[in-house]
Amino acid sequence: xxxxxxDLMAKEGGPAQKPLRSAEEVxxxxxxxxxxxDGGFIEAKDWMPEHYRKTxxxxxxxxxxxxxxxxxxxxxxxxxxxxxxxxxxxLAKVQDEAGHGLYLYAAAETLGTSRDQMYEALHTGRAKYSxxxxxxxxxxxxxxxxxxxxxxxxxxxQVPLCRCSYAPYARAMVRxxxxxxxxxxxxYEALLTMMNHGTAAQKEMVQDAVNRWWWPSLMMFGPPDxxxxxxxxxxxxxxxxxxxxxLRQKFIDAxxxxxxxxxxxxxxxxxxxxxxxxxxxYGPIDWAEFWRVVNGDGPCNRERLNARVDAWEDGAWVxxxxxxxxxxxxQIDKEAA
Ligand SMILES: [Fe+2]
Ligand SMILES: [Fe+2]
Numbered sequence: 232x233x234x235x236x237x238d239l240m241a242k243e244g245g246p247a248q249k250p251l252r253s254a255e256e257v258x259x260x261x262x263x264x265x266x267x268x269d270g271g272f273i274e275a276k277d278w279m280p281e282h283y284r285k286t287x288x289x290x291x292x293x294x295x296x297x298x299x300x301x302x303x304x305x306x307x308x309x310x311x312x313x314x315x316x317x318x319x320x321x322l323a324k325v326q327d328e329a330g331h332g333l334y335l336y337a338a339a340e341t342l343g344t345s346r347d348q349m350y351e352a353l354h355t356g357r358a359k360y361s362x363x364x365x366x367x368x369x370x371x372x373x374x375x376x377x378x379x380x381x382x383x384x385x386x387x388x389q390v391p392l393c394r395c396s397y398a399p400y401a402r403a404m405v406r407x408x409x410x411x412x413x414x415x416x417x418x419y420e421a422l423l424t425m426m427n428h429g430t431a432a433q434k435e436m437v438q439d440a441v442n443r444w445w446w447p448s449l450m451m452f453g454p455p456d457x458x459x460x461x462x463x464x465x466x467x468x469x470x471x472x473x474x475x476x477x478l479r480q481k482f483i484d485a486x487x488x489x490x491x492x493x494x495x496x497x498x499x500x501x502x503x504x505x506x507x508x509x510x511x512x513y514g515p516i517d518w519a520e521f522w523r524v525v526n527g528d529g530p531c532n533r534e535r536l537n538a539r540v541d542a543w544e545d546g547a548w549v550x551x552x553x554x555x556x557x558x559x560x561x562q563i564d565k566e567a568a
Contacts, residue, residue, distance in 0.1 A: 295331075
């Protein structure tokens, strides 16, 4: 999933130094800006400024990486799901995430980057993915809490992307958001079952999982607006529609009510309703931890990356076989022609 946090991850820079532009380019850029101002969409074949293209390649590929790395923490639990029903649901969810990765890699490819380039960036650690997936999944309750909080935060982040100015990305997001909402509901429903019909130990398991995932879920919206330098340009271009802090607040306000219904507490003593703001106040977020995890030192960063690289290497024979088959078919078609 894409998280606003990623805006900050690519520190390679603001707009590149602009070379002198031809009159034609100036005209094209004016047309591009006008279309964005009108709330129009940009298609793959349309002219776009280089920095817009680069920003999107970075964001969409990081989003794609997050979908497929996000399969790992939950994939660990498929063999240990408590019932056949839960196993089927979890399998479907993890498979959905693979599909999200594919839509998004395909959307990024329309901007002129190749799948191989994107994988290479991920496998060598140059590309980032959502830091939430660098936390371990310690109990079955984590599966429910990931659905409820992590997919829930993803939906908050992703619904505005359905109106992103780059049309292939927006179209991919429409399909993805429909599935994310199933992910959120299945997680919440699994937790409701544990809380309403479970043993004391199972209820404790749910509370423990909520305690561990609450703060990392809030970090998924990215640093405070004041410290999010890439945001302004992305807002201007209609890539990003709502600010990090506004989305985080929306998520907290929705989640507090859901936590009450579930019968769990949220691990923040400062969390309380503010009548004046008509929103919840909340305690300080540990941004030092966020940056530590983003920069590779979270509890599972190495494990996740190794798992991806191993999967890539173990799958080499499948790619080789597919290429050999395609070449053979090409030969057959040529001879038949
Ligand atoms: Fe997803
Ligand atoms: Fe999901």
